[in-house]
Amino acid sequence: MIINISQRLRTIVDLVQKSNIICDIGTDHGLVPIFLVQNKIVKKAYACDINEKPLKTAQKNIDEAKLTSYIKTIKSDGLQSLPDENFDYAIIAGLGTPLILDILKHDKNNISKYIICSNTNVADIRMWAKVNNYQILTEKIIYENDKYYECLVINKQLKNINNSKLDLLMGKSHSQKDFNFEIYSKLWNKRLLKNKKLIEILKKKDYKRYKNLKKINKQISKRLKYVSEKFL
Structure with a gap:
C-alpha cells in the first residue's frame, strides 16, 4: 500500500531529516510514520494516540503497508507512555496550541527535536521554547481546508537565539529562503x-x-x- 498524504502532512514530513527513530503523537491514521518509513526517511517509528479507535485504524494501515516490523502503535496520553529509546523527532500535529502545551509539560530528555504543527497561534509555543532555551530552527505556514497551520521545528540540543517580543508573536519565517x-x-x-x-x-x-x-x-x-x- 502506497500512502498518499495531504499538503499539510507533506509539509510536516518534509521537515524530517533522515533519522533512526521518531514518534508521532496523535497519529490518527498513522499516515505520517507510514510515509516516513516507506520513503526510507526514518528506520523506526512509534504511532501514538490516546484513543483506541485511531490506533486500530493506524494498525490496519500499518499491516496493509507491511511495515509491522518498523512501526509500533502505542496507546499514550501525549508523551507519557513513550518507550525508553532515543527519539530524533517527536511530531505533534493537528492539535491546538493549548493541548500541545499540555503535552509538552511532559517533555522528555530522550527527545532531540520536536516538529509541531498547530491550528491556532503558536506564540505561546515559541515562548515555551525560549523559556526552555531550545532553538527554533524552521517555521512554516500552511493553508488547507480553510484553516491556517503554523509549523515549528524545535531543536533541544541548540540554545535559544534571542528573539524580540514581535518575533515571539509572529515568528521569523519571513527570513527563510522558501518563505511564502x-x-x-x-x-x-x-x-x-x-x-x-x-x-x-x-x-x-x-x-x-x-x-x-x-x-x-x-x-x-x-x-x-x-x-x-x-x-x-
Whole structure:
C-alpha cells in the first residue's frame, strides 16, 4: 500500500531529516510514520494516540503497508507512555496550541527535536521554547481546508537565539529562503482584522487591554509593511 498524504502532512514530513527513530503523537491514521518509513526517511517509528479507535485504524494501515516490523502503535496520553529509546523527532500535529502545551509539560530528555504543527497561534509555543532555551530552527505556514497551520521545528540540543517580543508573536519565517509571503500576509491580515474588532469592544470595557492590543496591532502592521516591501 502506497500512502498518499495531504499538503499539510507533506509539509510536516518534509521537515524530517533522515533519522533512526521518531514518534508521532496523535497519529490518527498513522499516515505520517507510514510515509516516513516507506520513503526510507526514518528506520523506526512509534504511532501514538490516546484513543483506541485511531490506533486500530493506524494498525490496519500499518499491516496493509507491511511495515509491522518498523512501526509500533502505542496507546499514550501525549508523551507519557513513550518507550525508553532515543527519539530524533517527536511530531505533534493537528492539535491546538493549548493541548500541545499540555503535552509538552511532559517533555522528555530522550527527545532531540520536536516538529509541531498547530491550528491556532503558536506564540505561546515559541515562548515555551525560549523559556526552555531550545532553538527554533524552521517555521512554516500552511493553508488547507480553510484553516491556517503554523509549523515549528524545535531543536533541544541548540540554545535559544534571542528573539524580540514581535518575533515571539509572529515568528521569523519571513527570513527563510522558501518563505511564502502570500500565506503569511493573509494569515496576519486576518489576525489584524480580528484584533481590530476586539479593540473596538475593549475601548469602553477594558482600557488597559485596549491600549495593549492597539500597540500590538501597530507592531504587526509595521512588520507586515517591512515584509511586503522586502518581497513585493
